Amino acid sequence: MLELSKNAFGRLVLGQAEVAPVRAFPVTNPQSGISLVDSNGKELAWIANLEDLEMRERKLVEEALQAREFLPEILRLSSVSRHAAPCEWRVETDKGKTAFKLDSEDDIRRISSSLVVTDSHGVSFLIRDPAALDRHSRRLLGSFL
Amino acid sequence: MMPVSKWRQVLAVPLGAILHGMNSLPESLRDMLRPGEEALAHLEPDLDENSRFANSHLLLTDQRLLCRGHDGSLGEWPRRDGLVLERFDHAGTGHLELKDETSLIASWRYTLGRDQAARELVMRFRGNEPESAQTDEQASIPVSPRALLRLWRFARPYRGKLLSGFLLSLASTAAAMIPPYLTMPLMDDVLIPFQNGKAIDIPLVERYLGGLFAAALIAWALGWARTYILARVSERIGADLRIATYRHLHGLSLEYFGGKRTGDLVARIGSETDRINVFLSLHLLDFATDLLMIGMTAAVLLSINPMLALVTLLPLPFIVWMIHAVRDKLRHGFEQADRVWSEITNVLTDTIPGIRVVKAFAQEEREVKRFVDANAHNLAVNDRVNTVWSLFAPSVTLLTEIGLLVVWIFGIWQVSTSKITVGVLTAFLAYITRFYSRLDSMSRIVSVTQKAAAGAKRIFEILDQSSSVPEASKPVHPGRVEGSIEAKDIEFRYGSRAILHGVDLSISPGEMIGLVGQSGSGKSTLINLICRFYDPARGAILVDGRDIRSYPIEEYRQNIGLVLQEPFLFFGTIAENIAYGKPDASMEEIVSAARAAHAHEFILRLPFGYDSLVGERGQTLSGGERQRISIARAILIDPRILILDEATSSVDTETEREIQGALDNLVSGRTTIAIAHRLSTLRRADRLVVMEKGRIVEIGRHDDLLEAKGVYYRLHEAQQVKENA
Ligand SMILES: Nc1ncnc2c1ncn2[C@@H]1O[C@H](COP(=O)(O)OP(=O)(O)OP(=O)(O)O)[C@@H](O)[C@H]1O
Ligand SMILES: [Mg+2]
Numbered sequence: 123m124l125e126l127s128k129n130a131f132g133r134l135v136l137g138q139a140e141v142a143p144v145r146a147f148p149v150t151n152p153q154s155g156i157s158l159v160d161s162n163g164k165e166l167a168w169i170a171n172l173e174d175l176e177m178r179e180r181k182l183v184e185e186a187l188q189a190r191e192f193l194p195e196i197l198r199l200s201s202v203s204r205h206a207a208p209c210e211w212r213v214e215t216d217k218g219k220t221a222f223k224l225d226s227e228d229d230i231r232r233i234s235s236s237l238v239v240t241d242s243h244g245v246s247f248l249i250r251d252p253a254a255l256d257r258h259s260r261r262l263l264g265s266f267l
Numbered sequence: 268m269m270p271v272s273k274w275r276q277v278l279a280v281p282l283g284a285i286l287h288g289m290n291s292l293p294e295s296l297r298d299m300l301r302p303g304e305e306a307l308a309h310l311e312p313d314l315d316e317n318s319r320f321a322n323s324h325l326l327l328t329d330q331r332l333l334c335r336g337h338d339g340s341l342g343e344w345p346r347r348d349g350l351v352l353e354r355f356d357h358a359g360t361g362h363l364e365l366k367d368e369t370s371l372i373a374s375w376r377y378t379l380g381r382d383q384a385a386r387e388l389v390m391r392f393r394g395n396e397p398e399s400a401q402t403d404e405q406a407s408i409p410v411s412p413r414a415l416l417r418l419w420r421f422a423r424p425y426r427g428k429l430l431s432g433f434l435l436s437l438a439s440t441a442a443a444m445i446p447p448y449l450t451m452p453l454m455d456d457v458l459i460p461f462q463n464g465k466a467i468d469i470p471l472v473e474r475y476l477g478g479l480f481a482a483a484l485i486a487w488a489l490g491w492a493r494t495y496i497l498a499r500v501s502e503r504i505g506a507d508l509r510i511a512t513y514r515h516l517h518g519l520s521l522e523y524f525g526g527k528r529t530g531d532l533v534a535r536i537g538s539e540t541d542r543i544n545v546f547l548s549l550h551l552l553d554f555a556t557d558l559l560m561i562g563m564t565a566a567v568l569l570s571i572n573p574m575l576a577l578v579t580l581l582p583l584p585f586i587v588w589m590i591h592a593v594r595d596k597l598r599h600g601f602e603q604a605d606r607v608w609s610e611i612t613n614v615l616t617d618t619i620p621g622i623r624v625v626k627a628f629a630q631e632e633r634e635v636k637r638f639v640d641a642n643a644h645n646l647a648v649n650d651r652v653n654t655v656w657s658l659f660a661p662s663v664t665l666l667t668e669i670g671l672l673v674v675w676i677f678g679i680w681q682v683s684t685s686k687i688t689v690g691v692l693t694a695f696l697a698y699i700t701r702f703y704s705r706l707d708s709m710s711r712i713v714s715v716t717q718k719a720a721a722g723a724k725r726i727f728e729i730l731d732q733s734s735s736v737p738e739a740s741k742p743v744h745p746g747r748v749e750g751s752i753e754a755k756d757i758e759f760r761y762g763s764r765a766i767l768h769g770v771d772l773s774i775s776p777g778e779m780i781g782l783v784g785q786s787g788s789g790k791s792t793l794i795n796l797i798c799r800f801y802d803p804a805r806g807a808i809l810v811d812g813r814d815i816r817s818y819p820i821e822e823y824r825q826n827i828g829l830v831l832q833e834p835f836l837f838f839g840t841i842a843e844n845i846a847y848g849k850p851d852a853s854m855e856e857i858v859s860a861a862r863a864a865h866a867h868e869f870i871l872r873l874p875f876g877y878d879s880l881v882g883e884r885g886q887t888l889s890g891g892e893r894q895r896i897s898i899a900r901a902i903l904i905d906p907r908i909l910i911l912d913e914a915t916s917s918v919d920t921e922t923e924r925e926i927q928g929a930l931d932n933l934v935s936g937r938t939t940i941a942i943a944h945r946l947s948t949l950r951r952a953d954r955l956v957v958m959e960k961g962r963i964v965e966i967g968r969h970d971d972l973l974e975a976k977g978v979y980y981r982l983h984e985a986q987q988v989k990e991n992a
Contacts, residue, residue, distance in 0.1 A: 130370030218320035244763030245359035
């Protein structure tokens with residue numbers, strides 16, 4: 123069992139050390155393979171699967187993950203300002219609606235069956251399964267691939 | 268705390284400017300300001316505590332930090348000693364944390380687009396004037412949708428030739444207009460009278476037939492001249508375009524290449540320039556002549572019989588409408604097709620250099636499959652465009668056929684009522700076939716135009732890219748530098764990932780620095796900055812007391828000898844590779860550089876000595892041999908600053924000792940920065956600089972550092988253990 127807790131600075135603590143949880147496969151397998159690394163990047167613990175943890179610890183880890191990572195998943199493309207980059211995308215993500223600027227079609231990268239879209243400020247958005255989007259989104263997305 | 272750097276001009280932001288930027292400040296927050304309270308900085312964090320997109324407001328005043336949450340909740344924190352505001356970023360988001368000695372008080376999160384405002388807020392909080400905004404924000408590239416018009420720049424130098432080509436094609440088409448005109452009298456004055464029992468007027472027939480033949484000859488000669496001229500122009504425009512793009516590419520920084528795949532660039536410069544030049548010199552002119560021809564034909568038709576002419580022009584509006592409807596679809600389709608084509612090239616440029624790995628792991632089948640997949644994608648995209656296109660062309664043909672039918676019907680009726688002669692109708696039909704074939708070819712230009720537009724966009728994507736290491740506007744010529752290097756508070760990031768955090772280092776001329784630290788600690792990155800492959804996000808590097816950004820890049824780099832971690836050899840002889848930085852080097856110079864690098868003897872063992880060809884990646888040489896050649900390359904240019912990034916990592920200890928001896932001679936009198944994992948290599952260093960996670964953690968001599976029992980001590984111990992084991 124892991125001795126996890128949260129300190130007054132809001133950081134996850136394992137034993138005595140402040141740790142940060144890092145997903146090993148954030149795109150292809152986010153739920154499995156989570157490493158707890160200390161501030162020097164040294165791995166202190168490996169969680170094969172989040173479900174293996176007790177409820178309380180799992181919550182702590184999930185909270186810390188959320189505070190650290192940011193990879194909004196695009197659920198729907200509402201509109202694009204043009205059908206070719208550079209252009210602005212309006213999207214609905216699991217983190218709410220937003221808009222961002224796409225500089226070039228090269229910023230859409232395929233990672234196994236998913237797409238990662240990087241905006242002009244370096245923020246990445248995930249499209250987990252392009253084929254599973256609705257027709258409208260697929261049509262918009264189609265002209266960039 | 269970050270010291271205000273005095274060497275950079277600091278810009279005080281007038282209060283008015285801040286308040287001006289605070290127009291978006293919600294009333295409730297503005298109302299909280301007490302009389303006399305001065306607003307200092309404002310930030311709109313755009314993520315809430317669950318990292319969902321939601322705008323809140325953060326306002327710093329001279330007394331307090333005020334916050335209005337996305338849900339309208341208000342918060343305030345009076346400023347006091349012990350309260351710190353920290354900023355850090357991770358994976359595209361920035362974090363602000365307000366804390367005191369014991370705990371976290373509040374935190375905010377934002378996407379990196381707002382980082383500049385956040386940094387300003389933090390600086391203000393710490394009581395410092397914010398630094399003048401650096402060119403951190405990449406100027407967005409305005410890619411005009413009118414990329415085709417911008418191509419004129421490349422056609423301009425040839426406008427004389429293009430004009431003559433245009434006139435020639437005009438003349439040749441005009442010549443081609445004569446035969447149908449002659450059919451009219453042939454019909455009406457010769458054939459029909461003959462049918463009605465009149466004898467054929469032989470001299471008249473001869474004259475008409477002679478005219479037909481002459482017209483054909485003239486059309487042939489003009490057409491030949493036109494094709495010849497335009498083909499030449501086309502090739503030249505293509506070459507210009509390719510060279511301009513390639514030259515521009517060389518002016519771009521490593522950052523650009525880091526984000527591109529070779530195959531993509533190869534495809535853009537190779538095939539797309541070709542398509543564009545054909546468009547510019549052939550299709551565009553054809554289009555212009557077609558347009559004129561259609562006008563001329565229409566005029567001729569109108570002059571013969573206005574009624575009949577109007578009927579003939581009936582399908583024209585439909586065709587124009589159709590062109591308009593499919594244009595955008597086609598362009599996007601072709602653009603997509605180009606991208607997919609790049610993908611195919613990418614598979615090739617990926618696997619061919621890596622062929623040894625492919626074979627070693629027996630993954631030929633999988634690579635073939637990758638290629639098959641890319642091709643399947645290509646087919647799918649092209650099928651989609653072709654569906655549109657294949658429907659378009661026959662539709663135009665259908666419309667013209669219908670037009671022809673209408674003319675027949677109308678013509679027969681007119682002949683039957685004796686309004687026109689058979690000759691007029693025949694001439695009309697002859698003209699109209701030409702007219703419609705022109706229309707047909709004109710509609711075809713829709714596809715070539717859109718193809719060229721797609722290509723032009725991709726070319727201008729390169730041409731519009733400005734280097735992220737720009738040349739100074741008023742450069743100072745460095746000449747041969749003394750060699751003092753000073754890094755001031757350097758910060759650097761690759762994309763959104765911060766690599767160097769506040770590196771300060773000062774190196775005197777002629778000093779040898781050993782740079783050590785764990786793998787990934789940022790040693791090579793620091794060197795990349797010193798070579799100006801990249802510019803730091805913050806801070807500056809001074810050589811001879813001047814910001815290196817004020818030197819012309821080429822002149823500056825001539826002072827630097829660089830031996831890279833991964834030596835690269837160009838295709839050519841070994842001598843050429845050694846003399847790469849100084850192509851006019853004499854044979855003696857090359858040999859002595861090779862001797863100094865301890866490469867001489869192994870080179871002599873090769874069948875052709877210094878004239879041996881080394882393959883694309885120096886395939887025929889071993890890792891250590893390649894490294895020694897790249898050392899010789901650096902030695903030859905006799906640089907003031909020598910940078911050795913793991914220069915001896917792939918040679919055995921014996922050879923390393925030899926090279927070390929050579930380097931010792933080389934190092935004296937030059938500023939040297941040597942990176943090495945084997946610490947023993949750095950014994951001669953005047954000072955050792957220890958890096959850890961993007962920071963310099965220790966500086967000092969070997970013995971002192973050992974005594975300090977810090978990071979260096981641990982690195983050293985670890986190696987002792989390994990060596991003794
Ligand atoms: N072009 C790049 N794009 C993105 N990240 C990079 C790039 N080059 C290096 N990095 C990252 O920057 C960090 C520092 O790399 P750097 O090459 O400076 O390390 P180093 O100290 O030279 O390591 P080594 O001793 O292994 O050569 C590494 O984490 C690396 O992954
Ligand atoms: Mg390195």
